[in-house]
Amino acid sequence: MKEIAKLAGVSIATVSRIINQNGRFSQATEERVNQIIKEHNYSIDSSPSNIWKAQKCNIGIIVPDITNPHFSALILQMQMALFYSGYSTIICNTNESEILEQKHVKTLKAQNVAGVILISGNRYHAALRKYPVVYVDRPHLGDDDDAVIIESDNEYGGYIVANEILRAGCKNIIFLMSKIKDINQRLRYNGYLRALKEHGMQERIEYIQNTENVSIYAGKASITSIIQKKLSFDGIIATTDTLAAGAYLALREYGIKVPEQVKLAGFDDCMIADICGTGITSVKQDVANMASIAVDMLLRQINGEKISTTKRQLTLTLSRRSSTDSSPLN
């Protein structure tokens, strides 16, 4: 590679990028380098040991559910940032299963990836202790003080979205959350409780809906059962946009109008919030910023840097849409 670089008048890194089709280089440079490789009969060493080294150009991303647009948007941002730094991305979907998550960790280790980004989930992986790892959107657990974590201020997110629903005049608010052991869900709930308290309102158990998972269909089933039970409500706060979309589908099926009869809000501000119904108010997670910080924290570890600030928390804002407009409820 050194000789090729010299002959082509480019850096070794560029030659490596061209050979491995990693990162950025111009077509002209690629042609020049390939010409030199051909002319001088250089052969690319594709022996297992070299392949093994080449695998150090891969980053694994473990994600709970790629069909959730919030996660797929996050992955795409990360993948592009990693690509421009010369890394390929391997995506592993756990489908919320701990067995699958464990399995993916093993697979990625066996593949000798340069680093791992874990999105969501609750587990700390001792098996990854010596690896460059960034945990995204997962809570800080007690036994991993050196784990590098980036998360959103979920309690505050729950607080601002509850205030929005209260401001819109709702008195009987359903809180639609998943019962998965996800501390982020719990923190969003805590924020909602804080807002209720400030408005002098009590939590009512029958208005808390726990779903099996955060899918659209779980959200739809949950609100359908509420409607069938004839529980009276005028607002729904969902802890994800997927659950909010499911709630919207149930309301639409029963001819209940958003926002005229029920105000509705979600969390994540992914594309679902934009296209669902006439638009759903949602707590915006700054996916681009989160991805860029996560990738930066990972690359610094890969480059042997010691991360001084291992915990980063991003603030959240509200994206208002028509689902919480201030027209009187009727």
Added chain:
Amino acid sequence: MKEIAKLAGVSIATVSRIINQNGRFSQATEERVNQIIKEHNYSIDSSPSNIWKAQKCNIGIIVPDITNPHFSALILQMQMALFYSGYSTIICNTNESEILEQKHVKTLKAQNVAGVILISGNRYHAALRKYPVVYVDRPHLGDDDDAVIIESDNEYGGYIVANEILRAGCKNIIFLMSKIKDINQRLRYNGYLRALKEHGMQERIEYIQNTENVSIYAGKASITSIIQKKLSFDGIIATTDTLAAGAYLALREYGIKVPEQVKLAGFDDCMIADICGTGITSVKQDVANMASIAVDMLLRQINGEKISTTKRQLTLTLSRRSSTDSSPLN
């Protein structure tokens, strides 16, 4: 593994699944096997050569855009089917880039995966000739007669969705497609032309919209420009649900009502069609069936079977929703 299997009274395959945390086994069996490993001081060989073999439990899926819910739904179905057959799935997103696709093919080969599923894309990969490979939703190219392909009847899909829009009374129909060199897009267009002809209507160039890609935002930009040009239209056929959702966003922004003023239809029948606006009529791709056939065709190749029917084509149906209801246009 043989000895452990004998002691535990289970098959070698079960021991392998437990050690590799692959596929199905009961908790009781897992505990028994782990107990035997512990009691007899068996050690799991995690040397590179063994890891190398273990990697034969991985399948690579290459996909153009994981943020498109049609593709993520397809991947999830494939992943679960593969998991129950003892395989882990590595997902590689190309973001519609040929460079990235080439790179992913190299990476998966270097990782010694057991097989590869390529979703969409136009390329035939000579590098994968000796690998078990299934091409999903890609056209049959001339030079790869032995390539295993499963696809939808896209021409027919274009035909039935055009008939639906025509039946709803539309006279000035925008055909919203991506200009990417995707033969499936072209086939859908051909089906639309066939329906037009049967209705004695002519194709009009100014009503064909070519977008840079099939993203929601490309669809929105395209229809926004049409509205600003004051081109009169009463129907939109989009070649993907993402483009249809983008069209819907543009119409909503300008206060143009679906279906009262404009009828709208998409393609794929993914979750977007369900939640967007009051629901968008869409050509249903049978994702579950497609995934299950693709996985079956791949596993049969991995097991050394010669596939006799290398080309499979699935038919398409229409999922009607309110966006093409038959209320008169006004």
